[in-house]
Amino acid sequence: MTITTDTETEKRGWTQNPDAVKRDILSVAISEFAANGLSGTRVDTIASRTRTSKRMIYYYFGDKQGLYIKALEEAYRVLREGEAALDLDDLPPREALAKLVAFTFDHHRRNPDFIRIVMIENIHHADHLAQSEVARAMDVPALGKLAEVCRRGQEAGVFRPGLDPVALHWQVCALSVFNVSNRPTFSTIFGTALFEEAAQERLRAQLVEMILALVEQPHP
Amino acid sequence: MTITTDTETEKRGWTQNPDAVKRDILSVAISEFAANGLSGTRVDTIASRTRTSKRMIYYYFGDKQGLYIKALEEAYRVLREGEAALDLDDLPPREALAKLVAFTFDHHRRNPDFIRIVMIENIHHADHLAQSEVARAMDVPALGKLAEVCRRGQEAGVFRPGLDPVALHWQVCALSVFNVSNRPTFSTIFGTALFEEAAQERLRAQLVEMILALVEQPHP
Amino acid sequence: MTITTDTETEKRGWTQNPDAVKRDILSVAISEFAANGLSGTRVDTIASRTRTSKRMIYYYFGDKQGLYIKALEEAYRVLREGEAALDLDDLPPREALAKLVAFTFDHHRRNPDFIRIVMIENIHHADHLAQSEVARAMDVPALGKLAEVCRRGQEAGVFRPGLDPVALHWQVCALSVFNVSNRPTFSTIFGTALFEEAAQERLRAQLVEMILALVEQPHP
Amino acid sequence: MTITTDTETEKRGWTQNPDAVKRDILSVAISEFAANGLSGTRVDTIASRTRTSKRMIYYYFGDKQGLYIKALEEAYRVLREGEAALDLDDLPPREALAKLVAFTFDHHRRNPDFIRIVMIENIHHADHLAQSEVARAMDVPALGKLAEVCRRGQEAGVFRPGLDPVALHWQVCALSVFNVSNRPTFSTIFGTALFEEAAQERLRAQLVEMILALVEQPHP
DNA sequence: TATGAATGAGGCTTCATTCAT
DNA sequence: AATGAATGAAGCCTCATTCAT
Numbered sequence: 001m002t003i004t005t006d007t008e009t010e011k012r013g014w015t016q017n018p019d020a021v022k023r024d025i026l027s028v029a030i031s032e033f034a035a036n037g038l039s040g041t042r043v044d045t046i047a048s049r050t051r052t053s054k055r056m057i058y059y060y061f062g063d064k065q066g067l068y069i070k071a072l073e074e075a076y077r078v079l080r081e082g083e084a085a086l087d088l089d090d091l092p093p094r095e096a097l098a099k100l101v102a103f104t105f106d107h108h109r110r111n112p113d114f115i116r117i118v119m120i121e122n123i124h125h126a127d128h129l130a131q132s133e134v135a136r137a138m139d140v141p142a143l144g145k146l147a148e149v150c151r152r153g154q155e156a157g158v159f160r161p162g163l164d165p166v167a168l169h170w171q172v173c174a175l176s177v178f179n180v181s182n183r184p185t186f187s188t189i190f191g192t193a194l195f196e197e198a199a200q201e202r203l204r205a206q207l208v209e210m211i212l213a214l215v216e217q218p219h220p
Numbered sequence: 221m222t223i224t225t226d227t228e229t230e231k232r233g234w235t236q237n238p239d240a241v242k243r244d245i246l247s248v249a250i251s252e253f254a255a256n257g258l259s260g261t262r263v264d265t266i267a268s269r270t271r272t273s274k275r276m277i278y279y280y281f282g283d284k285q286g287l288y289i290k291a292l293e294e295a296y297r298v299l300r301e302g303e304a305a306l307d308l309d310d311l312p313p314r315e316a317l318a319k320l321v322a323f324t325f326d327h328h329r330r331n332p333d334f335i336r337i338v339m340i341e342n343i344h345h346a347d348h349l350a351q352s353e354v355a356r357a358m359d360v361p362a363l364g365k366l367a368e369v370c371r372r373g374q375e376a377g378v379f380r381p382g383l384d385p386v387a388l389h390w391q392v393c394a395l396s397v398f399n400v401s402n403r404p405t406f407s408t409i410f411g412t413a414l415f416e417e418a419a420q421e422r423l424r425a426q427l428v429e430m431i432l433a434l435v436e437q438p439h440p
Numbered sequence: 441m442t443i444t445t446d447t448e449t450e451k452r453g454w455t456q457n458p459d460a461v462k463r464d465i466l467s468v469a470i471s472e473f474a475a476n477g478l479s480g481t482r483v484d485t486i487a488s489r490t491r492t493s494k495r496m497i498y499y500y501f502g503d504k505q506g507l508y509i510k511a512l513e514e515a516y517r518v519l520r521e522g523e524a525a526l527d528l529d530d531l532p533p534r535e536a537l538a539k540l541v542a543f544t545f546d547h548h549r550r551n552p553d554f555i556r557i558v559m560i561e562n563i564h565h566a567d568h569l570a571q572s573e574v575a576r577a578m579d580v581p582a583l584g585k586l587a588e589v590c591r592r593g594q595e596a597g598v599f600r601p602g603l604d605p606v607a608l609h610w611q612v613c614a615l616s617v618f619n620v621s622n623r624p625t626f627s628t629i630f631g632t633a634l635f636e637e638a639a640q641e642r643l644r645a646q647l648v649e650m651i652l653a654l655v656e657q658p659h660p
Numbered sequence: 661m662t663i664t665t666d667t668e669t670e671k672r673g674w675t676q677n678p679d680a681v682k683r684d685i686l687s688v689a690i691s692e693f694a695a696n697g698l699s700g701t702r703v704d705t706i707a708s709r710t711r712t713s714k715r716m717i718y719y720y721f722g723d724k725q726g727l728y729i730k731a732l733e734e735a736y737r738v739l740r741e742g743e744a745a746l747d748l749d750d751l752p753p754r755e756a757l758a759k760l761v762a763f764t765f766d767h768h769r770r771n772p773d774f775i776r777i778v779m780i781e782n783i784h785h786a787d788h789l790a791q792s793e794v795a796r797a798m799d800v801p802a803l804g805k806l807a808e809v810c811r812r813g814q815e816a817g818v819f820r821p822g823l824d825p826v827a828l829h830w831q832v833c834a835l836s837v838f839n840v841s842n843r844p845t846f847s848t849i850f851g852t853a854l855f856e857e858a859a860q861e862r863l864r865a866q867l868v869e870m871i872l873a874l875v876e877q878p879h880p
Numbered sequence: 881t882a883t884g885a886a887t888g889a890g891g892c893t894t895c896a897t898t899c900a901t
Numbered sequence: 902a903a904t905g906a907a908t909g910a911a912g913c914c915t916c917a918t919t920c921a922t
Contacts, residue, residue, distance in 0.1 A: 018881080037343050039259035043917060054918095055883055064917065118405060119339055123257050126404035136409055143410070166410050167423065171430075173406075174398035175391065182397065184346035185338055189359040190386050203387065210391075210430045236900065236906060263892060275908055278893065456885060456921065477783050479699035483913065495887050498914065558845060559779055563697050566844035579849040606850050607863065611870075613846075614838035615831065622837065624786035625778055629799040630826050643827065650831075650870045678902080703896060714897095715904055724896065 021052050022060050030071045034113035037120050038068055069128050069135075072121055075114035076135040080142045082107040088145065093153030097215065098208050100149060101172050105204045108176040115180040143169055150215070159215045168211065175207050241272050242280050249277075250291045254333035257340050258288050289348050289355075292341055295334035296358040302327040303362050313373030317435065318428050320369060321392050325424045328396040335400040363389055370435070379435045388431065395427050461492050462500050469497075470511045474553035477560050478508050509568050509575075512561055515554035516578040522547040523582050533593030537655065538648050540589060541612050545644045548616040555620040583609055590655070599655045608651065615647050681712050682720050690731045694773035697780050698728055729788050729795075732781055735774035736795040740802045742767045748805065753813030757875065758868050760809060761832050765864045768836040775840040803829055810875070819875045828871065835867050 028049045032041045043064050047054035061067040086103055088096040108115055121129050129135050146165050153159030179200075187195055194203070248269045252261045263284050267274035281287040306323055308316040328335055341349055349355050366385050373379030399420075407415055414423070468489045472481045483504050487494035501507040526543055528536040548555055561569055569575050586605050593599030619640075627635055634643070688709045692701045703724050707714035721727040746763055748756040768775055781789055789795050806825050813819030839860075847855055854863070 021881095037257060037259060039257060040343075042915090044915095053883055056881090058918070059882080116343065119401070120343060122402055122404045123260075123336065123340060123343065124404075126408040129405055129408050140409070166414060167419070167426070169410075170398075170406065170414060170423070171395065171426070173402070174395045177402065178390075178394035178398055181339070181401070182342055182393070184342045184344075185349055186390065186393075188346040188349050189356055190363070190389075194386060194390055199387070203390070206387070206391070206434060210434060213433045214426060214430060238906070241906085262890090264890090273908065274892095275894095276906090279907070284892070458885070461885090477697060477699060479697060480783075482911090484911090493887065494914095496885090499886070504913070556783065559841070560783060562842055562844045563700075563776065563780060563783065564844075566848040569845055569848050576849055583850070606854060607859075607866070609850075610838075610846065610854060610863070611835065611866070613842070615834045617842065618830075618834035618838055621779070621841070622782055622833070624782045624784075625789055626830065626833075628786040628789050629796055630803070630829075634826060634830060639827075643830070646827070646831070646874060650874060653873045654866060654870060681902090702894090704894095713904055716902085718897070719903075 018060075021056055024051050025057055025060065025067070026070055026074065029067050030074060030113060030117065033068055033071050033120065034116040038065075038124060041068075065128070069132050072117055072128055073132055073135045073138075075117040076138045078111060079107070079114050079118070080138045083142050083145055086145065088149060093149055093156055093158055094212065094216070096149045097146075097153065098212065100146060101208050101211050102204055104172050105176045105179070105207055108180055109200070112180050115177055118177070119181045146172075153215065158217060160217050163215055168215070171214070172207070172211060175203075175210075179203065238280070241276055244271050245277055245280065245287070246290055246294060249287050250294060250333060250337065253288055253291050253340065254336040258285075258344060261288075285348070289352050292337055292348055293352055293355045293358075295337040296355045298331060299327070299334050299338070300358045300362045303365055306365065308365065308369060313369055313376055313378055314432065314436070316369045317366075317373065318432065320366060321428050321431050322424055324392050325396045325399070325427055328400055329420065332400050335397055338397070339401045366392075373435065378437060380437050383435055388435070391434070392427070392431060395423075395430075399423065458500070461496055464491050465497055465500065465507070466510055466514060469507050470514060470553060470557065473508055473511050473560065474556040478505075478564060481508075505568070509572050512557055512568055513572055513575045513578075515557040516575040518551060519547070519554050519558070520578045520582045523585055526585065528585065528589060533589055533596055533598055534652065534656070536589045537586075537593065538652065540586060541648050541651050542644055544612050545616045545619070545647055548620055549640070552620050555617055558617070559621045586612075593655065598657060600657050603655055608655070611654070612647070612651060615643075615650075619643065678720070681716060684711050685717055685720065685727070686730055686734065689727050690734060690773060690777070693728055693731050693780065694776040698725075698784060701728075725788070729792050732777055732788055733792055733795045733798075735777040736798045738771060738774050739767070739778070740798045743802045743805055746805065748809060753809055753816055753818055754872065754876070756809045757806075757813065758872065760806060761868050761871050762864055764832050765836045765839070765867055768840055769860070772840050775837055778837070779841045806832075813875065818877060820877050823875055828875070831874070832867070832871060835863075839863065 025046070028046050029041075032046050032049070035041075041064075043054060043057060046067075047057060050056075057064075057067060061070060083100070083104065086100065088100060091099060143165060146169055150159060150163045150165050150168070154161055154163065183195060193199055245266070248266050249261075252266050252269070255261075261284075263274060263277060266287075267277060270276075277287060281290060303320070303324065306320065308320060311319060363385060366389055370379060370383045370385050370388070374381055374383065403415060413419055465486070468486050469481075472486050472489070475481075481504075483494060483497060486507075487497060490496075497504075497507060501510060523540070523544065526540060528540060531539060583605060586609055590599060590603045590605050590608070594601055594603065623635060633639055685706070688706050689701075692706050692709070695701075701724075703714060703717060706727075707717060710716075717724075717727060721730060743760070743764065746760065748760060751759060803825060806829055810819060810823045810825050810828070814821055814823065843855060853859055
């Protein structure tokens, strides 16, 4: 299911408008799953925050797990669509990579709910992700962007040979995801200083720096 | 509660040995909470994997949440005790830091259950960590080790001034934790290549490299 | 919730008839709470005496205490509605008061379950009554009847001035309630003679006599 | 069991002193049963308020019900011992009766815990009182005092013939007990005015008045 | 398309009591 | 005389889900 602003369905009223009902349910579900996890979320709570009834959840999504899988797919879609929209072609490889990395860091920060859903899915051993072709398919293009930049940098002789885009993606993700996913425990122990704007900007700059140091041809 | 190998209590039989009973329960609880999360774990399941009964869980731990908090404290204890035992004093700063970082990466890999419990706690907004002075107290010494190495490196003039040990800790943790916490989704999408021994060693080496690049005085 | 004999809902069958289900549960609950108290009553026992299931108790009443509060409200309603229906306007004050007092005594005798629920509530320090605006609101009208009779008697010069209707109510209630609430211990010690019909009629007559002696203008 | 100040046992220390241990337990039990009822009281709570352990409760009292019966017997003993100590022989019948009634009212007011235990026993249909010969035996002497005053009054020709001491006792008790037992609900609905000192004295005076009006030879 | 009513299965927790020493 | 450890039975309540209309 895609959440679009379908003009036709928008014109019709709230009821008797399946797409609007589905979107309403899904958006509530995402916020509930993100806040409470899969087993921690109550179908009743989702229903009560919805403009429709619990019965409709089952009507449209089959069961709780079906709804969760849609929320998971939505999480992957949103996390990836940002990178896809990024235009890096006009930039030289070094700047393109810097832009991509910085964007990833910021994009994750802006979407904590979806990061949380990904973490929840990890707690569940990625069982549902394995069932969802849709979600799996979404991450590959994201990698494509990074691979393309690497290729360009290597061709231009500014990046060292033998780079592994998957490993690079892993590194960028690690720092971008951790920044959101572990904020609760980290700030409980070490305070919130690192999560204020200035500090976050430094962390982002250092992330870019680290990644560039990793890919660049060492100076002779 | 501390898990000690008390010779005296060990001699006594299984029953009428509170420490052994508590340890038995806690060790099963850790594995269940790590596998299924807080709401996903069944007290009955824990009990059935124990040599004692469900009633004893409540006798010694009060309720499910009380048991979970003990599991959480144990997770922090184990994750930190390794670093504490590390002897870095005989090494020059650069090598000391390299050793500390590499150790952290490996130590996290070896303790996936405890990483999972930390992630679960993040899903729960660190609410229980905030309640547990014990757990909060454990992370500070870990940072001490890192701060000490930084200080030595700066005094020796090999590390750049103005380093923030907390930020460094954040960076090392990010890559070490993500490597475990997000393995399910990451390997579902990109395959398991990155998690085989050789690749893990490369990732660890790159982590060390990245951190050193970050702290070292840039060459003139 | 009001227990009405709604013709429309009566026509429908047993299931899918919320009012009938609620009434069924509440009536069983009253008899169980009256017999066993709040903590002594088992939700399972109530359910098993019902034509519906335990689950419906929670569906309609939230929890055991919610059900108990409804039973309490029903007790106050029944105990008061009798007096409200009493027509005293056509009688001179002395006869009106006599009729009211005698009625109160009999009405309490006829409703031992509700007296018992009130006693149970007293054991619980009236905590639930304090929570229930409904129940608290019911006792005030009852007093109004008594106050009105006093007023008429005083205006006519047959009752002494300065009467306190609340104190009078207290006195009438004391003897009417005690007659029911303490019958078990009293009859265990002193035998059942006082609770046979003839003796009860004498006690009622004496109660009326006592109250009248209290309010009447002493003869010159 | 009687609660006496045995000099010999008092001299011995706290432990190794069965009577002191029993007294400690019983006094806590009375306050817990009075506050929470039979099913509402927890053996653990009693134990924790005691200077000894839960095991001792079972050692000395058999089970929870055994302890409750002792508390019930103590309640009857205390409620009756006051009247027994009253010296009425020097007073003329009218004054003797007035003193007895006023005393009963005050004595009940001063012992709310024991009144509450009696009410609790009524909730339990006096099942335990029926089992306890001790408790049953205690109420009869109390009645003796009242019967004796009646006899004297009738012999002196100041009380009307045909008085029933049991009925009189019932009437005095009703007002004295209700004053304590129903205070929670009554004051929740009608406020606390009636339970302040001045009002209580008026109620007591009216009670004496009512009883005297009932027994006295009507004036010619 | 939509809904309020209904539910079986199973969850967490509490309780009085007994055991082993 | 005294105790900490241990327990079976049963209590209250919640949950995802389906039924009847």
